[in-house]
Every structure is written in structure tokens, then in C-alpha cells.
Amino acid sequence: MxxxxxxxxxxxxxxxxxxxxxxxxxxxxxxxxxxxxxxxxxxxxxxxxxxxxxxxxxxxxxxxxxxxxxxxxxxxxxxxxxxxxxxxxxxxxxxxxxxxxxxxxxxxxxxxxxxxxxxxxxxxxxxxxxxxxxITSPTQKPNGASYLTPESSVFLGVAAFIGALVL
Structure with missing residues (x-):
């Protein structure tokens, strides 16, 4: 590992x-x-x-x-x-x-x-x-902002950790 x-x-x-x-x-x-x-x-x-x-x-x-x-x-x-x-x-x-x-x-x-x-x-x-x-829609982004959702942030963190283990 x-x-x-x-x-x-x-x-x-x-x-x-x-x-x-x-x-x-x-x-x-x-x-x-x-x-x-x-x-x-x-x-x-x-x-x-x-x-x-x-x-x-x-x-x-x-x-x-x-x-x-x-x-x-x-x-x-x-x-x-x-x-x-x-x-x-x-x-x-x-x-x-x-x-x-x-x-x-x-x-x-x-x-x-x-x-x-x-x-x-x-x-x-x-x-x-x-x-x-x-905010009227769960997917509406205010002021044209782009961002990570909490779910995608956790996914990226887990994916990076698993990727590092594989290397």
C-alpha cells in the first residue's frame, strides 16, 4: 500500500x-x-x-x-x-x-x-x-457559480485515496 x-x-x-x-x-x-x-x-x-x-x-x-x-x-x-x-x-x-x-x-x-x-x-x-x-431548483446555481456538492467532494477524496493506494 x-x-x-x-x-x-x-x-x-x-x-x-x-x-x-x-x-x-x-x-x-x-x-x-x-x-x-x-x-x-x-x-x-x-x-x-x-x-x-x-x-x-x-x-x-x-x-x-x-x-x-x-x-x-x-x-x-x-x-x-x-x-x-x-x-x-x-x-x-x-x-x-x-x-x-x-x-x-x-x-x-x-x-x-x-x-x-x-x-x-x-x-x-x-x-x-x-x-x-x-433558490427554486435543487440544481440552480446562483450567480453562475460552479462548485462541488458535498457528495462529489467526498467522492473525489475517496477516489484520490483509493488511487493512491493502487499506485
Whole structure:
């Protein structure tokens, strides 16, 4: 059995290629979508294309609230054209709010479910890096992106490993 650096690298690179980035937009002062299911290792990006400033602030666990979570993330003030991005490596439920002024009280809150309930299929779609805006087909690629699905990434990793063993 011959193990090469390429076969070992394939085991680590292929799963990393499967990670996704999801956009949560601010539309009329509210997050869209307000609820997002993702897989561990995925990232969420909050681009500020709204006319007002916004801040993404983690809130207490449980029911959505406008109370900051001590030690939770806080993007700081983001003006139009700026974005905040965060990777969620472990399973769990994360609540957040807009931390600017009274936006939270007006409904600018959201929830990210990471893991088993958040399997990354957001509405039945299981492919690639995409925005969290509605994707109507399981094969639809946003913005013309090309990507590997989690299944194809695993297949490529296994195939590379087996190929290295045969050599």
C-alpha cells in the first residue's frame, strides 16, 4: 500500500471544498431570511446593501431577544457596502439581532441553526455556495457559480485515496 502526500491532502481538501457561504441580506431594515439552516463549517455573510447602518450582534440563547449575549460576536457598525462574515464550526442554534438603535425592536432579528436541524439544505437545496435568498431548483446555481456538492467532494477524496493506494 502506497500513501502519498496527494492522497492525504485529498482527504482534507475535499471536505473543505464542500463548505458553503450563505448571504443574509438586510431588506427594509429586516434580515432576509430570518431563519437559516446550515452545516457545521459553513459561513454566513451579512452584506449591508441597505441605506442605513447595521450591526450583527449575537443575542441570548432560547427565544429571540434583543439582549446581547455576553462574549458573543458583534460585527460593529457596518455602513452601506460593507459586510460581516462569520464561520460556524459547531452544531447549535445562534440567535442574532441588528444592534443599531431600535432596529431589533422593529423585528431585525434572526436565527442560524447549525448541524442536524441545520443540515445545510435550506429549503431543499443541497448544492454549492449560494445566497440564502430563495433558490427554486435543487440544481440552480446562483450567480453562475460552479462548485462541488458535498457528495462529489467526498467522492473525489475517496477516489484520490483509493488511487493512491493502487499506485
Amino acid at each position: 502506497k500513501i502519498t502526500a496527494l492522497s492525504v491532502a485529498a482527504l482534507f481538501v475535499a471536505p473543505a471544498l464542500a463548505a458553503k457561504t450563505w448571504d443574509v441580506n438586510v431588506v427594509n431594515g429586516l434580515f432576509s431570511p430570518q431563519e437559516l439552516n446550515i452545516a457545521p463549517g459553513d459561513s454566513v455573510r451579512w452584506p449591508n446593501n441597505d441605506g442605513a447602518d447595521h450591526a450583527i450582534v449575537q443575542t441570548n440563547n432560547g427565544a429571540r431577544t434583543c439582549n446581547n449575549l455576553a462574549g458573543g460576536f458583534n460585527s460593529g457598525r457596518k455602513t452601506k457596502g460593507q459586510a460581516y462574515q462569520r464561520t460556524f464550526p459547531t452544531a447549535g442554534v445562534v440567535n442574532y439581532k441588528d444592534g443599531i438603535g431600535a432596529n431589533c425592536v422593529k423585528g431585525a432579528v434572526g436565527t442560524i441553526t447549525v448541524g442536524s436541524a441545520g443540515n445545510g439544505n435550506n429549503g431543499g437545496t443541497t448544492t454549492g455556495t449560494r445566497t440564502a435568498a430563495p
